[in-house]
Amino acid sequence: MLFEGLDLVSALATLAACLVSVTLLLAVSQQLWQLRWAATRDKKTGHWLLQVFSKIFSHEALESYLPKIQLVIQDTLRAWSSHPEAINVYQEAQKLTFRMAIRVLLGFSIPEEDLGHLFEVYQQFVDNVFSLPVDLPFSGYRRGIQARQILQKGLEKAIREKLQCTQGKDYSDALDLLIESSKEHGKEMTMQELKDGTLELIFAAYATTASASTSLIMQLLKHPTVLEKLRDELRAHGILHSGGCPCEGTLRLDTLSGLRYLDCVIKEVMRLFTPISGGYRTVLQTFELDGFQIPKGWSVMYSIRDTHDTAPVFKDVNVFDPDRFSQARSEDKDGRFHYLPFGGGVRTCLGKHLAKLFLKVLAVELASTSRFELATRTFPRITLVPVLHPVDGLSVKFFGLDSNQNKILPETEAMLSATV
Template identity: 45%
Template sequence: MGFSALVASALCTFLLPLLLFLAAVRLWDLYCASGRDPSCPLPLPPGTMGLPFFGETLQMVLQRRKFLQMKRRKYGFIYKTHLFGRPTVRVMGAENVRHILLGEHRLVSVQWPASVRTILGSGCLSNLHNGQHKHRKKVIMQAFSRDALQHYVPVIQEEVSACLAQWLGAGPCLLVYPEVKRLMFRIAMRILLGFQPRQASPDGEQQLVEAFEEMIRNLFSLPIDVPFSGLYRGLRARNIIHAKIEENIRAKMARKEPEGGYKDALQLLMEHTQGNGEQLNMQELKESATELLFGGHETTASAATSLIAFLGLHHDVLQKVRKELQVKGLLSGPNQEKQLDMEVLEQLKYTGCVIKETLRLSPPVPGGFRIALKTLELNGYQIPKGWNVIYSICDTHDVADLFTDKDEFNPDRFMSPSPEDSSRFSFIPFGGGLRSCVGKEFAKVLLKIFTVELARSCDWQLLNGPPTMKTGPIVYPVDNLPAKFIGFSGQI
């Protein structure tokens, strides 16, 4: 082969791909710059847009919290990036978040990444808009009324007590996070979807738990549905869940009255559809049920695991919880097994503050997604029409001026009421505005019952000390929080 042929071969092998890559990067830069709305005089927020097509999705998925903390330190409370195939502005801080959350339907609208919309489906509450969203939320809220919650209390107490009894016999090491997920899954299956304990074998329950974990791991992935991709795996897991839920729906349709003495959220949705003379849409019901299970067990499992971690690290706080229980007659003596109810739970103010402080430091959901309906101005920058907007819950808690000694676990900070205007968007573990979490009162009741039963029956030691937390997409401990549980002596 002659010298010229070698040069030509080298050019084709090395130089041409390099030139194509540089051209792609330049075109990407031009595409990103062209997103600015020229009719608005304000600049785009600072930030970087990453690699062509992929943007900064891979860094965010792999590094999660480390990536987000680096961005906040470098660019402040509002910055641009490119995630899940879309130009995106990430927003934090009470005042900035207030504009986003109160701008629903006027400035922004909910729009989760394409992978989330594909896996969860267009018929679930999170993906509905305007009148459809309002209508569906009103129906589901019936399942979270105070009367409904009162019906749920003994069911939750029964499941939690049985679970903690197993933990006490588990030996020198128990992995807390997987156990809590199984507990919260059973509770959600019974209360939200009306599954009775006899309906699921341990193997069947474990299969569903594993399917949910696989689906959730792949919720936030690149929108590429090919074998072995994240989206492909997420859809396959979702189909397993849908098949089991459809069995339950058909069983409900064959029965005339609910078995548990109360109507679960799925039953209410079915009755509403039938009562309006509408054709029963099986796909929408399956999507709604899947969303309820996701919201009803993954987030509460994250929060309950964080509660165990914080109380395990701060024994003085645990003792204050026990003192409150003792004052209410819930800790020792003949009332040790006293059945809880809504009135008793509402009196446990300090226990409620422990839950709030846990949600402040470790909110299960790190943020929410919106899309700009028109070019809007925020904090001296423009957010162009059509761009995604992520409001950050965890960062907003971290930077809130309302809280002093932000890194300290101090439930007493919530004992004194804060001015409504300053606190409303500084503490947003359940979001806010029209799309605040539909099940937040259910979550509060569940976590309070869990805390009461834990405090009055168990002592425990965290075997690895303070856990390292990761987001994927729900916050969880990297080591699954190994701990040793022993029975509580009753002495404080």
């Protein structure tokens, strides 16, 4: 009997879940395909794009992004601390990562009111990515397409304004590098290609970073000893005064790279709370795994979460323990591909260094300038779809460490638009 040894209801539920997953995958694949540049199907152009993204996420580029990332995060934390009620961290983290992508990665000077409207439209677009690809009135697919059209109209306006105003900048953002590199390779990008590329960059920097940011805040709430140990490290490196106030000045990459415990905290967040479940790959050569032959040309999925949960190198896998990544233990160094929050091999996530930089700056600013506490009696459940996040968000009340930090500085917007 087909379901012998299994509960029939459970088996049917599993089958239904598989069918839903496949359907969602097809929907996502179709809609994401529409975001891809047609040129990426050309191997030569694909190689060029890899070179461009290598520049966008290079050490030099990250160093230039860092001051503005810090400003965006500081401004956001001031707003959270000045809010009279608790905030929904996951929703606010989405706004934060969207703002970072617009302001820093793309260098757009969009007024705050317009930026808020653009975020709402973008949220409608994202909410309908996981919809059946059926183009009917009032369908999620139709709403997603309409949101994408509105987004592209707003992005085109921002791109044209950016191209006309190049004064007062001392760094090249991702869009600058994309345009410059295309010219170097004798290719003048069309406005449609620029809009699609811009939307793809926002998409790549948005959901997963918001997920990881929320998980970071949740774990600092759950483990106050970790937060205090992080503050001790900041004091030891002159980032925090002994009294608790942050030292003046912007962060630098070499400063952040010297914060070993901070690095351990970020790694442990990404180990236990990887935003996405896994990835898909095409088999290039037939191989055998645990007695099963996997033919060339098959599509396979690898599970990041299952790998982290079952990897023999990690002790007490369900315990949040940043010290497992310390130099004394180095559990992640005991083998290849046991720890892969950003994938592995030649197809590893190109934006992983920017994501880790953002999380490190957020952790430093949280430890330096904020006091925060859970606004509910218990922590929320976690859901894994479409990315890992708390059900109904995470309700947290933020407090500034002093009255000055409770105020949103009016010059922040001007600082973001000026030279760093």
